[in-house]
Amino acid sequence: MQKLLLLGDEAIAQGAMDAGISGIYAYPGTPSTEITEYVQASKFAKENNIRSTWSTNEKTAMESALGMSYAGKRTMVCMKHVGLNVAADAFMNASITGVNGGLIVVSADDPSMHSSQNEQDSRFYAKFAMIPVLEPSNQQEAYEMAYFGFELSEKFKLPVMLRITTRLAHSRAGVQTMPLHKQNDNSLPTDLRQFVLLPAIARRNYKGLLNSQSGLEQESEKSKYNNYFEGKDKSLGIITTGIAYNYLMENFQDKQLNFPVLKICQYPIPRKQVMQIVKECKKILVIEEGYPIVEEMLKGYQEAGTPVIGRLDGTLPRDGELNPNIVAKALGFETKTDDRIPEIVKNRPPSMCTGCGHIDAYVALLQALSEYSEGRVFSDIGCYTLGALPPYNAINSCVDMGASITMAKGAADAGLIPSVAVIGDSTFTHSGITGLIDCVSDNSPVTIIISDNFTAGMTGGQDSKALGRIENICIGVGVHPDHIKVFKPTKKNMDEMIQVMKEELAYQGVSVIIPRRQCIQTMKNKVLVEKVKELGL
């Protein structure tokens, strides 16, 4: 047992390793990426054969984890909130199959959308699936919840969600570790049909899930992470969830806190404590990071008609991340609203790196498209999404992983010809291939640019499953080899690139253009440089 200085993400990884996981499955996504990277870099993980390479997407990760659980081992699967949408089919059904070895699903939400398309709250998914949620308020709890979460999962034979948000994921603090738990031995489920979700079995399992709800609620009521703090002043009762507790306490560093406080970090909501605070207090303020999920449920709990305030009535903003000042305002404290950012300070949005291959690809594409009307470039999730910003203004969509290809297809079906998709190599293998098959089967007039930089760049240069495979995949799903064009995106090759793009834009079928050059951020990655050389890319 030792004290370590860890990011919230790293604390989760350490907790899971100390709890005896045999494998971790994930696709990189901010703010969840560092969990898996921590295991990948761990000497302990290597020595103990904890598998940790990246999965192709969140769904394959979730399913692999379920398989590992089936075989009796403890396992964790990690993703960002929108990754859970990709994994949702497997996730929802995993609550019906239940688990064998302990299974924790980490979903890292991104309120205020620091690096995301939306700020959906994963707790809704857990409620939808009727599984317990652990939501740490600090790094120590993040560690402990990963550590103890597997016990909870094995006790109820259900997956457990560990929900964090960006702030905790990427904030560092001291963490005390616990004794090492050895890995589970292999063991099959006692009922070998537990995971066979034929209707008859699924109906039986679903009843079991429903029956376990009261046990889960009792577990929450006695959880050491749900705390009721007495207070003399009953004019207000405060309920916090997860990290919101810290913002409340920040406002009472040099003041006495006299209101009763219920700190919730484990779900389902502990009904007993909630009823107590609602009965005792004249008014309830709910402070939660994310959507007003507890606030909405509380309105349904009410017997005495106690008013509930929070994000729904405007006491707290309906969207965005919380902070100490927002919470101070909700408590009626005077806050410093001195807006002193001088006018001289200009916005500095993120941008593609100087020398990035995506830039050359976009410059060529804009030239090649200049003879057509604008508004026909569908893009995807990755560094190249930054092509939306000036001076390029090169793309017209960024929705979800893989949507570039299928949206281009739909637009082409509707008569927008040519339609162009711009997708990265890692995103292509994540969710682009199925869409490409749709294009091939209709022979849709689309030009698909797979901007290949050998890595998942935006999340920090993780391995790409597409490395050395893109042409074979395209040929394999039926793209004609004559319409698969590869070149190196550089200023020197600009004329050739524009010419090739013009030809393929004019072609009335599926074309794949692959501008291929290594991400400049990964040049120091010797293993990758060596691999690229070996593959002759």
Next chain:
Amino acid sequence: MKTDIVLAGVGGQGILSIAATIGMAALHSNLHLKQSEVHGMSQRGGAVQSHMRVSDKEIASDLIPMGAADIILSVEPMESLRYLPFLSKDGWLVTNTTPFINITNYPSIEDVLAEIKKFKNHILIDADKIAEEFGSKRSSNIVMLGAASPFFNIPFESFEEGIRKIFGRKGDDIIQINLKALRAGKEFTEKNR
């Protein structure tokens, strides 16, 4: 005693190496620490910040309340101004004077420096030049940390220890260069505050 620091810069400038050194220094002094970082999209050349809180008591929020920071430590001059609402009245603004220009509408550097000088407690330091003088431009961030070090409630020896821990793997030469950088920054502030 607490010290709340907003670290500022542009993605890719390496403010997290400063944060890591402060973290080690805090650990060496047995202090509590919370350090909130920015990862992901903004790291691609966007404005980045890190909230760093060091205290002998337990720390509640990972984020510093507005008007409560003791130090803004910025490796880029315009970025130092972006976080002014966080700085307390008696806080110190410590910034590098070398601009990082990756936007077309970057203001004139004279105007930026004039704006900084309006704030009473400021240290303007050409950390790149100082670092270059002893042959290691890469240690300019550590010069910056040295320049801010007199405003921390952390003993200077703990920062030196932090440097030894952080750069330990890279060999004694690198440690010595960075210790030199740290001291050069500190001396600059002592002469110019």
